[in-house]
Amino acid sequence: MYNFKVIIMKYQYIILGLVLITGLGGCKKFLDETPTAHQSTSSFYKTSDDAVRAVTDAYRLLKDQAYGGYSPSSFGDIMSDDANKGGGGASDQGLIQQLKIFTAKADNGYVYNAWRDNFKGIYLANLVLQKVPAIAMDDKLKTQVLGEAQFLRGYYYLQLVRLFGRVPLVTTPLENGDFNVKQSSADQILAQIEADANAAISVLPNKTEQAATDRGRATKGAAQALLLETYMWEKKWGPAQQLGDQIITSGQYTLAPDVTQIWTLAGEFGPESIFEVNNEDIPGKGVGNLLNLFDAPRNTWGYGFTVPSQSLVDEFETGDPRLHATVIFNNEKMPDGTIANATTSETGYWNRKYWLAVSEIPTNNGGGTGDGPTNDRVYGLAQVMLWTAEAAFQSGNAAHATDLVNQIRARARKSGGNTDTSILPAYGTATLTNIYHEMRVETALGEHRRFYELVRTGRAATLLPGFKVGINEHMPVPLTEIQLSGGVLTQNPGY
């Protein structure tokens, strides 16, 4: 009897032992896993490095993401009379062609990308503005980080207000479930941009105070230029002229001696550069520009989009050195010795501003096809001077306007090795048309602003075939967004 008990005890212990072994290993601790190889939102935003990285992330959406992302040049250049779509025939990137001929509907992918990517930029800027104030870090750096975030938020909102007019106004990262935000009026958005730009102006450093290693970050001048563009949209001519003159006389910027060299790699961050999206061919890092590939001549390494239009070529006055800095002609001998073949271009021309010499093509330097090195010029002194001229003209100060336009023409006359002093004569009194003309030839295909400027100045319907007044000033609100809002977002008129 006793022996049996012992046996029972034995079995009991064998089984219980087994249970215990697994039971101990099997406690809940076994299931504790921490996300590896990455920090998570709950462990990040603790140090000044985190703050800098977070704000730098908000810059990434500035890049021209020609495929699959927001492409400022598709809207600014191709939709205008400066360029045709190009590429491999009408159906190649047909969605851009729909934009070009004003048949784009609310389901157009590029319209959606523009909405999506600018709101992404706004989200990242809002995240910085929400998280960084609580970080214990150097106050000066913190102020600058917050200032950059405010500049960026304003910049992205300017993109949206130009494209869509009314958009939702969000100034803080939204919580899950709070995503359904109504549109605010364009005036409210512009007021927000003013506020952001002013806040940035008050804290950001001057260009001369910025270290070379920080080039590409927003400066006080960049925020001023943003505010100037906003004033131009608001037709606040007085404040615009005043602000423009302030930038011009700040001592921070001078016109580069040769305008034809601005849109070369050597011309990046030149003396008149106010704000540029910094792109570089750094293999494996993905910090290049896709627009080089997108716009390079089709029979070289590129796809041949954004081809200059005859209208643009015709806009240049005879002998204007800026023409050959903007347009590549058939059989033109390029600086790298190659001969251009523009016969396969839709218009017979190729885009010069994103052209690269063979030695600069990223795939020849270890980069991928999307690693183009060309910076996107956003604000330069010339554009600021021409806006100031327009504002001055509108305020009745034609003399000041004429002076500014003539400075731009004089610089162009001396550019590109030109010795013919008869070209681009100075205006006695510049008209509004003269100012618009100068703006077009000065920055065409470089600052991607022509379409918006035509809308802003009310010239789009006259110059753009298919443009319908009262409709095409704005893009349709993306269908997906309207559907997801369950009707909270309303469609723009005419779509």
Next chain:
Amino acid sequence: MYKIINAFLCMRNSRVFFKSLLIMKLIIILLTASILQVSAATYAQQISINVKQASLQQVFKKLRKQSGYNFLYDSDMLSNARPVSFSLNNASLDDVLKACFADQPLTYVINQNTVIVRSRPIPPVNIMQEVTVQGKVVDEKGLAVPGVSVKIKGTNTGAVTDQAGAYSVKLPTGNETLVFSFIGYATQEIPVAGRIQIDVTLKETQSALNEVVVVGYGTQKRADVNGAISSVGASKLKDQPVTNLQGALEGKTSGVQIIQNSGSPGATAQVRIRGLTSLSNSDPLYVVDGIPLASNDINIIDPNNIESIDILKDASAQAIYGSRGANGVVLVKTKKGKKDNSVISFDTYQGMSTVRKTLDMLSASDYAMLNNEAYKNAGQTLQLPTDLTAASPTTDWQKALFRTAYMQNYNLALSGGSQNVTYRVSGGYLKQQGTIVGSDYNRLNVSNNLVFTPKSNLEFGESFALNKSLTHNVQTDSNGNLINDAFAEDPTIPVKTPDGNYSATKYSDIVNPLAKVHYLYANRPYNQWGLLGNAYLQYKPIKGLTLKTSYSIDLKFTDNKQFTPTYDVAPNFRNPNPQLYQQKDQTNHWTWDNTATYDFTLGKDHHFDVLAGISEERFTYNNVYGQNQGQPGNDPFLQYLDAGISNPVTGGSQQQWDLLSYIGRINYNYQNKYYLTATLRRDGSSKFGANNQFGNFPSVALGWNLTNESFFPKNNTLSYLKLRGSWGKLGNQAVLGYYDYAANINTGYYAIGVPATAVPTAGPNGLPNPDIRWEQTKQWNAGFDYHLFNDHITGSFDYYEKTAADMLLVLNIPSVSGFTQSPRENAGSMKNSGFEFSADYSTPITKDLNFNAGFHFATVKNKVLSLEQTGEKIYSGNIKPGQTELTEVGQPLASFYGYVADGIFQTQEDVTNHATQATGTAPGDIRFKDLNGDGVVDQNDQTFLGSPIPKLTYGFNVGASYKGFDLNLAFSGVYGNKLLAAYKYYTDGFFISNYNMEKEALGRWTGPGTSNTLPRLTASDPNNNSRVSSFYLQSGSYLRLQNLTFGYTLPQKLLERSKIKSLRFYFSAQNLLTFTKYTGYDPEIGQQYSGAGGSLDLGIDNGNYPQSRTLSLGANLSF
């Protein structure tokens, strides 16, 4: 005994152990049950009984209650016994039994806890002639069979074999005949003929009911199974030139759809058990010899080593796999060695594969003519020469891309065993070329298993299966699809120029596909090493109780090397700088299972089989990669990172998840009439936030074997009928990432500074969802198993409904959130329902002629029930010409959605009279239906155009053998689905960019009356003829002769003199005939891309790697 129960209750109440864990309770119940059995001997001796004129049956009943002992007797025998009267207090069992059997014509023996009643030996008439015969009864495996009835023919006297299978019978004369009978085995009558030692080997009766079915964590006899399980044995899997088990399973079972999406060598097929269970992931769980695999890469197993495959289809069968069972479970059992049966076998086949069909493309002159016509119609400049004649050389790019591919397979296996050990060792080698040049697959498998039984109650074993493969893949699924390239490529250029270089495309942006193969894919070897290993220890402390601990490991290492040499084929296909990218991945998945099973019978009729266990699993994924450039040449010996000199990039990471599970199952049957299976699994997974880490997955099933009821008429027409019903709840978590409950910070770069440097940036990769839970699938099943005509026809019928709730979906969210997609959320539910039917016929017609046939079909009906947070629409199938599929409540998932094409406008009048389509619509354009009749064809006129899910899947096979010859044909088919021929976007000329078209395009509209199906060609396509419409849709129904095998086995006589045991030769044809109206390469098209991203991209033909037709010759040899 009472004390023990009390002790057990106390233990429970005292909260000493595991109070909250149900499974622990189960273990304890089991433990207690075992102790009860053992303790019977100790405590049950104290019996108090008081009977008057009671029959022995009545007494035995009381005794059984008090003692726990079973009584085994023949009721006829007891009819001769006299009633008894006695009264005993605290007596021993023996005393009571003595009182019962005093002066009875009966006596008894105690064997363990069974009292066996037998006739008292009749006093011998002639003592001199009495003979004692003894012997041992074993089964075909040589294992002792206890409990076999050994009777003297024509009497009720005899014996029952003991634990060791031994018996001893006293015979009156020694000239009697002994009858050996036991359920499940053929009864044998053996004349004694004066012998005193008779050993018997019982043969299992050839009934489907005796088949052993592998179920989760154990096995069951087919007759005991209450769930829906499809089984496929080795005989149905052999002789097919397929490289994985999925291919071999195609068309073999009902309710299991195998879709061979790709003919790429080494590709695995998609397996859908009872439809698509979830919107996000419907891949079943694979379990090989009890080891759950980490992925559905079943290539790790050499098909030659598979003994059987059992597919768990309903909740009752799946529930034991809990959170991973919802999509069904494929249980694979590999071959094992047998005792005293050493065999060396060698199998081989040599095959030859080709593609089933290619498309007829235009000649060079027609190519130029049609493209130019399209430009002309659009008012654009002509881009192609107009002077090409019919005699101009035309390159057939498909012919250049495809080849006759060779395949060879070898397998050598040694197996056998002795008293204490069995083994099987095998090695296999497969070399397979793809039908597209540059693609191939080589695989080496080595596996072994060993089982040691040092004592009869102790067993331990180990197994490992090692495989190594080398694959060259050619890209055929997403961007850079070689097959589309071959359709579209300019036919005016040769593959290579006379100087041997690959030609540059003249007129379009297509890259010469052969150049791509040569420079890119040929330099991308993908190496993989896998190890599947297991060691276990099994101990049976008492009869019926099995304790097992098992540790398994599933390791995988891959080396993905992509060398890009320098080449200069065309401006858009040149690389001046050599580059190497190399990635090494490592996955380590271990499983530790601890189980106890207890098999016991209460009384005579209550049979229990109880399982309890705990399982832990950990899955770890690591990777590391490096990339650099500037290798000083393209030579193979320089294709290493150390040879590179510039632009190095490195990276690496790790992810890990854990699963902790408690498992319990009870199988019960009463008199083999009424069956119950109850299962519970409790799973905890690290993939979920702390709030929802654990989930319970219960199921219950009932079965009723009518055949064993006394009222059931004994007849040969319906020889077996069992009704089954089950319900259960299962989980699905396969789609989840490792850390979806949190939001990771992703690192990127942005250029800052002059000179620019790449400055790190950091931002959230998404939004977190700490409340994420399991997907839950509830399923019920009702059906029956039947045998007809004396078991010649066997089969089953099932109806099921399964509803997936809390489906893990990524929802589209407004962009103001900063994201376009939500984290995975539990949103939406979906239902699948259907019938399954199978019938198999097998019978010998004469001694030499055998015939067999089988037929099965399954229907599936899918319906999305709710999509709470998505705005009720999920678009998918995003491919040119656009998003082609929509998932919406009330419809089957991923249904084709678009416009209804309604012929071609013949005249301007037609255009004018029809609803407005677009500003440039002209005669020759497609007329789309104005469904809402508002006079405008716009997005509101889109509608559901059909489902890519077949309404019916079916298969049948017929086979016959005559003497040494055997012939088998297996067919499979689907019916009632639509396919989207997306490749027609290019080949019918909707996309004009100097791409080649199908000859069919010559029938385009060129004027009134010329065509009512194919629109005019125009490069600008103002009418948007290419929009997603019914134009692209075709029926996906097909019937395929999946396999034909003809074999010849050499007669034994011929082999007698050699040492060869058997030798067979066969010819096998795979994918020989396909009946379909589909115009693409192959109608068998499943999910477009593997992985979660493409689970809703169904039935879209974007130019898939076509399945091949393989003819092979093979031999099976054994010594």
